[in-house]
Structures are given as structure tokens and as C-alpha cells.
Amino acid sequence: MTTLVIAEHNNQTLHDATAKVVTAATKLGGDVHVLVAGQGVDAVAAAAAKLAGVSKVLVADDAQYAHRTAEPLAALVVSLAGSYDAIVAAATTVGKNFAPRAAALLDVQQISEIIEVDAPDTFKRPIYAGNAIQTVKSTDAKKVITVRTTTFPAAAQTGSASIEKIGAAANPGLSEWVSENLTKSDRPELTSAKIIISGGRGMQSGDNFHMLDKIADKLGAAVGASRAAVDAGFVPNDYQVGQTGKVVAPDLYIAVGISGAIQHLAGMKDSKVIVAINKDEEAPIFQVADYGLVADLFQAVPALEQELGKIGL
Amino acid sequence: MKVLVPVKRVVDYNVKIRVKSDQTGVDLANVKMSMNPFDEIAIEEAVRLKEAGKATEVIAVSIGVAQSTETIRTALAMGADRGILVKSDETVEPLAVAKILKAIVEAEKPDLVILGKQAIDDDSNQTGQMLAALLGWPQGTFASKVEFEGDKLLLTREIDGGLQTLKLNMPAVVTTDLRLNEPRYASLPNIMKAKKKPIDEKTPADYGVDVKARLQVLKVTEPPQRQAGIKVESVEQLVAKLKEAGVIG
Numbered sequence A: 001m002t003t004l005v006i007a008e009h010n011n012q013t014l015h016d017a018t019a020k021v022v023t024a025a026t027k028l029g030g031d032v033h034v035l036v037a038g039q040g041v042d043a044v045a046a047a048a049a050k051l052a053g054v055s056k057v058l059v060a061d062d063a064q065y066a067h068r069t070a071e072p073l074a075a076l077v078v079s080l081a082g083s084y085d086a087i088v089a090a091a092t093t094v095g096k097n098f099a100p101r102a103a104a105l106l107d108v109q110q111i112s113e114i115i116e117v118d119a120p121d122t123f124k125r126p127i128y129a130g131n132a133i134q135t136v137k138s139t140d141a142k143k144v145i146t147v148r149t150t151t152f153p154a155a156a157q158t159g160s161a162s163i164e165k166i167g168a169a170a171n172p173g174l175s176e177w178v179s180e181n182l183t184k185s186d187r188p189e190l191t192s193a194k195i196i197i198s199g200g201r202g203m204q205s206g207d208n209f210h211m212l213d214k215i216a217d218k219l220g221a222a223v224g225a226s227r228a229a230v231d232a233g234f235v236p237n238d239y240q241v242g243q244t245g246k247v248v249a250p251d252l253y254i255a256v257g258i259s260g261a262i263q264h265l266a267g268m269k270d271s272k273v274i275v276a277i278n279k280d281e282e283a284p285i286f287q288v289a290d291y292g293l294v295a296d297l298f299q300a301v302p303a304l305e306q307e308l309g310k311i312g313l
Numbered sequence B: 001m002k003v004l005v006p007v008k009r010v011v012d013y014n015v016k017i018r019v020k021s022d023q024t025g026v027d028l029a030n031v032k033m034s035m036n037p038f039d040e041i042a043i044e045e046a047v048r049l050k051e052a053g054k055a056t057e058v059i060a061v062s063i064g065v066a067q068s069t070e071t072i073r074t075a076l077a078m079g080a081d082r083g084i085l086v087k088s089d090e091t092v093e094p095l096a097v098a099k100i101l102k103a104i105v106e107a108e109k110p111d112l113v114i115l116g117k118q119a120i121d122d123d124s125n126q127t128g129q130m131l132a133a134l135l136g137w138p139q140g141t142f143a144s145k146v147e148f149e150g151d152k153l154l155l156t157r158e159i160d161g162g163l164q165t166l167k168l169n170m171p172a173v174v175t176t177d178l179r180l181n182e183p184r185y186a187s188l189p190n191i192m193k194a195k196k197k198p199i200d201e202k203t204p205a206d207y208g209v210d211v212k213a214r215l216q217v218l219k220v221t222e223p224p225q226r227q228a229g230i231k232v233e234s235v236e237q238l239v240a241k242l243k244e245a246g247v248i249g
Ligand SMILES: Cc1cc2nc3c(=O)[nH]c(=O)nc-3n(C[C@H](O)[C@H](O)[C@H](O)COP(=O)(O)OP(=O)(O)OC[C@H]3O[C@@H](n4cnc5c(N)ncnc54)[C@H](O)[C@@H]3O)c2cc1C
Pocket: A199, A200, A201, A202, A203, A225, A226, A227, A228, A229, A240, A241, A242, A243, A244, A245, A246, A256, A257, A258, A259, A260, A261, A262, A263, A264, A267, A277, A278, A279, A280, A283, A295, A296, A297, A298, B013, B037, B038, B120
């Protein structure tokens, strides 16, 4: 059994999602190789080679992989697939984009967003916004899998895999990358943050999110949002936590002015400690909160900032 | 330009589902079913293209049980021109759905297929990408904006870090994200009109597609439930509790 993990990166740094996917891949048993496809990715390949459990890193350094668009990346993965029993990627927007394309080209029914490996062919995955857990057994000879990274610990950095350069596959030439507008922030990323403070429709405006920024700065937290806050234009789309946004599981999740719809809970209910601040004591968010504060957020959030200051934060 | 829109019948997003006690699945008896919300967005986008004079015909396709006709009727009431029901009482996995859609594309020759990015029941997020692969077409997934530039599609996508813009050759497959548009409600006259629009009925066998499941569902279980916590009286008490729990300070 040999598994190919597709690395998640931005050409400069390896995303910590990959270390978690490697942990899932080692549970399949057998050898684990990592594919780094990108442009100018030497540092990424070196970082991948350090992950415990990885025996080989393949590097495809070519302009067509610079943005990891689906068509060329899927073509590359398919060209390598003959040597592998399983192909595994993170359930990020990159993984969700190319993996089903590769799976279809290989005539394989992909298994999406696994949260547990029961056996090399049997996996658990959430369905219905996480309100049910399905155990599925794949009958395909080859497996194509995406992994929900919040449920696997990161592989240690104690490895020393060999690094091998490989050529690019033929470019399908169907699409062209034009531009990217990425949210710039000095704060941790939502999917790797230990603490997250999220705002909902109750925040009333994008300006009011600065109240949450101040708390985030004190706690070293990331800032997230509900769909309603994103739809209203308070914050960009990449802030959205939920069934159809990002799934997070930090040590501490603070929900401010969020009602707790099924779709929002799907993205955060595996957090270790949940705090809810909401003026409506009937809000469903309180049913999952470890600590609920029934209060007007416009008083509670500034008070929280002060209180944190008192304990030296 | 012809536009094909696959629409799936799913449990309404407001329903809190229950896992069956024998662990064979989810209890769907007497549960409200609706069109997958992302597919409403897909139909809306297609109908707007028609209203803008860019699309000539919008075809809604659903694969599933006989009641999926209701989902197609909803699409017709929103403005689609005709429907195709591919009737199956079996589970049809995304790969098989994509194979059926490929056969329909070959018969109908649309220039654009718009799907939802994910169905809110199985949450697979696969079908559009698989269809694009099987057709050898480009894919514009998680779209928040779709424009035309000459004979190409200029498409903005919601990605983990923000937004990405791609230029795609046509024909193409697009999958919708939440911010693409706000779907309309069908008006009563349009609901009446929709009853007269044609719906073709087919089976997977008509398209020569084997829908045998590749994934065996061994069991479906409840997720671990969270213990209900406590209400704190003040911000001061909240901070004290969080310190005690060791998550801050
Ligand atoms: C297909 C689909 C996918 C979806 N995906 C997602 C998803 O991924 N993520 C997601 O979050 N949602 C998602 N949703 C939307 C979801 O159903 C809810 O509509 C949304 O989560 C509500 O956001 P909210 O809690 O911010 O707003 P609301 O439900 O309007 O709640 C606002 C809350 O703020 C409180 N409040 C107001 N003012 C104050 C104040 N001054 N002080 C304290 N509290 C106050 C109110 O009491 C209320 O509880 C999806 C919906 C659909 C149909």
C-alpha cells in the first residue's frame, strides 16, 4: 500500500493542513509520499520532507501549478496515480476543487471530508451538516479521499524523506488564472487558530467588528463570522464558519451576536470550549455553549476587553 | 446559448434530522423536502442569463425518486423552460450522477452547466468537478460572480484566503457559492405556468449508466452530543471561568 498526499501551500510555506493529512494517510498503513506541485517550491518541499511518516517527496515545479488550479493539478495527479493505492488531500478549497476531478478521471467514487480512518477502505464522514456520521466502505480498488483536518493531529517534524524532482504533465489548457484578492491579516488563520472570536448579524456593521479585532489582538485569536455577517458585507467571504464555509475546532470559540443556526454549529461545535454572548436567552447557540452570557454585545464586548486588560492581556 | 442546471431534492435546510435507531440512515419520513439551496442559486443565475438575452433556453435536470418532479417544477416556476427527470429509487452517488449528466450534455449540447457547489444532505461537493472531468471541460467552482468576456467566462471564486478570478474556455461547468445571487421566489402566476411546461422522464438505463454504489454505507450514527454548559452572570465571571479552564491567560 502506498499513499500519495497532495501538499497544501502557497509556493513559499507548507500549510499545516498537510501535516494533518499526513497523519490521516499514515493510518491507511504503508508508505506515504507527498506531492508538492507549484512554482519555486524548494522551501515547501524541504518542509514536507521533515514530516514524520513521509518517505518520499515528489516536486513538480512548473508555472502551470503556480495557483494549483484544478485542471492541470488533476492531470498531474492522474499521471502519477498508477503507482498509488490512495490519493489523499485536505478538504480545503484547493482539495475540494481538484480531487473530485482526479477521482472522476480515475473512475473512482471519492470519499469526502473523512473524520476517522476505521480501516484502509472504511471511513467515517459527517453528513447533514454534521448531524449524522456515516461509516462508508469503498469498493473501488483505488481510493481518492479528502480529509477534514480539524480531527487529525499534525505529524511531527522529525522525518527526513528523500526529495525527487518530477516533470510536469501535459497542461489541459482549459483555464487561465487571472488574479487573486486575498484577505491580509497578521492574525492566525481561522483553520489553525487556537482561539477564535466570531461575529454575527448582531454586530450590525463591519465597523463594529473592530471591537472583536481588539479582543482578538489581546488573545492572539482569529476573527470569524456567520454567513449572515458575510452576506451583509460586514466582513469578507473567507471569514465564514459553518457547513458551507470553514470548519474549525479551536480550544476556545467565542460567538458574539450569532443565533446558532444548524449550518453555523456544523462549523464550530467541535471546539473545546464555546462561549456565547447573545441578548436573547432563547438563542440556540446557548445549547452548545459551555459559558453563556445573556447580554447586549455592545456593552459586553468592551467590558470583556477591559477585563482581559485587568489580567494582563 | 443553452444552459443546463441539475437540481437535487434534499431535506429542507431548516429541518433538524434524526438518525434512525437501527443505524441504517436518516429518518426522512414526513420530513419537509426542498430544492438544494445552492441549486436555487444555480437556477437563478441561469434565468438571469436568459433575461439578459445571453441564454436561449434553461433546462432543469433532477436525478432521484419520482417526487423529484416537484423540485423540477420549482425550477420551472423560477423560470426554467423545461425539465428532465431521471428516475431512480436507488442511491445515486456523485460519480454516477456525473455520468448521467454527461450523457444528457451530449444529447442536449448546452454551452454551460451550472450546479450547486454542494448538496446540503450528503455534503459531498463533487458532482460539478466530476462532470467537468468527464466532459474534458474547465470548471469554475464556488462561484460568486460570473461574467462573459468575448467567448470566455470570467469567473470569481470564493477560496479559503479570499477571492480568485479565473478565465475559462467555453463550454464550461460552474458551481455556485452563496454570494452569487439571491434567488427569487416564484410568483403564483409563474407557479401556474410551470405546470404546463414539459418534463421528460428517463431512467439511468436510458443513458447506459450503471448506478451501482461504490461506497457501502455500513452505518449511520449520531455525533457525540455536547453537554449543556452554564450561564454566567457577568463578563468578570466569564473571564474567571475561562482562566480556570486554562484557555486564556
Ligand atoms: C445552504 C445554506 C448554507 C449555509 N451555510 C452557512 C454557514 O456555512 N455558516 C453560517 O454561519 N450560516 C450558514 N447558513 C445560514 C444560517 O442558516 C443562518 O441564517 C446564519 O447562520 C445566521 O447568522 P447569525 O446567527 O449571524 O444571524 P441571526 O440568526 O440573525 O442571529 C443574530 C443573533 O444576534 C443576536 N443579537 C442581535 N443584536 C444583539 C446585541 N446587541 N447583543 C447581543 N446579541 C445580539 C440575536 O439575538 C440573534 O440571536 C447557511 C444557510 C443555507 C441555506
